[in-house]
Amino acid sequence: MDWEVLENQVYLYDGTFDGLLTIAFDCYVTQSIPRKIVPELKYETNLLESTTLIATDEVKAKRIWNGLYEKVSYQVLSDCYYAFLSCQTQKEMVILKYIINSFLIGPKISNMLSVDYVVEVIKLRKNVLHEAHRLKGLVRLQELENNLWYSSIHPDNHVIENIGQFLMKRFPTQNMILHDKNRNLAFLYHANFRDNYQLVNLPHHIVLPDFSAQEIQFQTLWKTFFHTIAIKQRTNPRLQMQYMPKKYWKDLIEKH
Amino acid sequence: MNIISIGYIHAKTIPGCSQELIDKLGVLVDRMSVNIELPSQNSLQLLAPEKSKETIVKPMSYIANQLSATAQRLLPRKKQWYFTPTASSVIHQTKNRNFVPAGQTTQLIVGATPETDLKIIQLSENLYQKFHLKRVYYSAYISVNEDSLLPTLEKPSLLRENRIYQADWLLRFYGFRADELLNEQNPNFNTLLDPKCDWAIRHLENFPVEVNSADYATLLRVPGIGVVSAKRILRARGNCHLQFEHLKKLGVVLKRARYFITCDGKYADSISHFDQGFISENLLYLERKLLPTPSYVQTSLFDELEPTKLDKIKCLTGNF
Incomplete structure (x- = not known):
């Protein structure tokens, strides 16, 4: 050229x-x-x-x-x-x-x-x-009181659309909000409108409904599972951080 | 209709499982495994007397036969979203599903019994060839309870497990045979070098490999060049004559590979001579940095010694 x-x-x-x-x-x-x-x-x-x-x-x-x-x-x-x-x-x-x-x-x-x-x-x-591939395994959808599933993510790249499309095919019956907190973007999906979704800008502060009662139970179960399934002799923090880097930990239930 | 989607189900069958159950389960799950647990009949008798070779091999070969039988009439490999298992939908679903679409696997414990690495990878090679397993999983033995039959170990031998996995990959993706990697004289893997480097050093007659003309199979045998790198080299080669700086751009890791390749007949700059001593010395030096907590440090000509402040002063003043 x-x-x-x-x-x-x-x-x-x-x-x-x-x-x-x-x-x-x-x-x-x-x-x-x-x-x-x-x-x-x-x-x-x-x-x-x-x-x-x-x-x-x-x-x-x-x-x-x-x-x-x-x-x-x-x-x-x-x-x-x-x-x-x-x-x-x-x-x-x-x-x-x-x-x-x-x-x-x-x-x-x-x-x-x-x-x-x-x-x-x-x-x-x-x-x-x-990054999209990794986050597909790390998104933790949490059930809110009004039959809504919410998850926040902190990706470096603009991958929210890619992840959202994956999740809506994976869980087509669940109404969900995927929230990219680094960009204040949200991916919205409603089960009544299959194959449709919306990307919207969110204000800095949003007020979410509380977790459903079941959700808190499941979070405790998941944490217990995470700790009991671990084999003490084989802990390998470096390998773990390769699969789930520290920058994503703030959105992971099992890491709190 | 309430549609839910299920991701992936991996079922484990027990030895001696009946064929009807395998048939029924096979259309519901994605992957099935029959765990071998221990690599020989003797070891099984010792530690898991309720299992025998026959009861393990029988369901395994049955699954393999079923898989090859259904391979003729395979459905398109599309992601399938399933329905909730109500009576009618299960029938609907099983009609439209392949038998164990993600294939079968197995698992065995390494280090609980005295088998050599050679035995283990020969077993894996057989399983891959005869039963077309997708994978064999190896897990280093961890002592949970004490028994006179069981070895007592402080830590699981993760390095050995790692070496066996490396060899397993060489069997499946790199076109190696078990008897090339190990033999009766050397029945266990070198703890200091990975199996591919180890093989390459023992077979320097196959090297150096010319990157611009070697075929895929030959490139794959170069330590440090994997499936991805080899394919990239083939892709890039059609458009230009590759030099070492091109390889770096392609993302080929030259740390190990540079001792075994030439670009347009030239070695990499740092390679002063091509012989076994020089290459193994350098590779060992590389590997030592990667190995977990070395118990001793062997001094080498290639260690970089930083001059101390005192040395510098001596140099300047001339007082040695």
Whole structure:
């Protein structure tokens, strides 16, 4: 790719995947790429940089999405999407390079594991999916008084949607709220509306109903189980922390 | 209808279990196991006289036969969400389910009886080949009660368990045979080196391996290169000529592998010579750092000795 690199140019976008795809479209049209891409709200003004706000355009985003899916491959599209969910701050530029080059090179780009931006995108994707995978085993849904199941999580990456979709298929009869406390996001699912869910922003402080009487009983049972099932001679805290890192402990009932 | 979904059920059958029960259970559960408990008939007689080889092998081979019989008419391997077991739904459910879809496994205790590692992995190899087990689980013996028949151990031999698991993986995913890893002269695993390194050092004639041309099976035999790394190397190789820095980017861990590979005919920078002494010295040094609490420290040329303050002063003043 020998496109013009716009020195000191920073593109701002609204922080959505569609927004990034819109930027990719514009770059493709102008055959130039910026120095940096930053979500509008996170940008700190810098005298040396000039900024351009790219408004999200669903039509443009859709064209890049379809283009990736039909002309390149599903693999590349999903690489980009999962990499985008990462919490890493410089993810935008590598994903942009990956998208643009995938149109020039084709589906075999996902095998070019010696190229920096490809390696970086695949690392981001792996990190996101790994965290989602771990949390799928660590979410502890707790029953509240009004027949509602609640669980809070503290993930690094934006994995709440992935986990929520897994849980609603796993427990289709349970109304649930999955609460990402790091982002104040909630995943809502109601058993009457199968296959539907909502992602909403929550205020900082929410008041939850109390636990149901049964719930407290089960929590005690679960803690007792956790301690009695352990074989004293085989305790291996390092291994345990590999499977359930300390940063997730505050949401685990058995660790309180 | 009240739909609930069940995740995964693993059933354990007891020796001598009847075939009808296995048939019925098999369509309800995901995985089934018949535990061997001890690796030989003698040991069974000693510690678990109510079990015998026949009563264990019979249900195991029955499950294996059932599995291969149903393999012809397998249903699509889709996640199945089940119904609550009311009478009608159970029939509905069993009609639509494969027999033991997640296969069968077994478990045995290591260290309670005097079998060698060779015996144990030969047994596992047989089980994998004959009965197509998904896994054999090994657990280091822990003394719960005292008896003249039982060994007294302070701590379970977790290192031995670990070595056997490493070998088990080599059997299942790396194309090794039990008799390649151990033989009558060396019936137990090296405690200082993992089985793959141990094998590689004894078979240096197969190395070094050229990363850019070796096939999958050969790459898998390089210590430090696993299934994931080997597949990545194959994927990346189509697009460029691999060098050591590429391997690092791919996520191939070179800690062990660098002693056994070449990129475009060149060794890694730190490899001064390719011989058994040099490689085993270095690998032992690596492994020693990983092993739990070494009881002694063997001095080596490769230990990094930090000069003390006194040494530095001596160097500057010249007073030795």
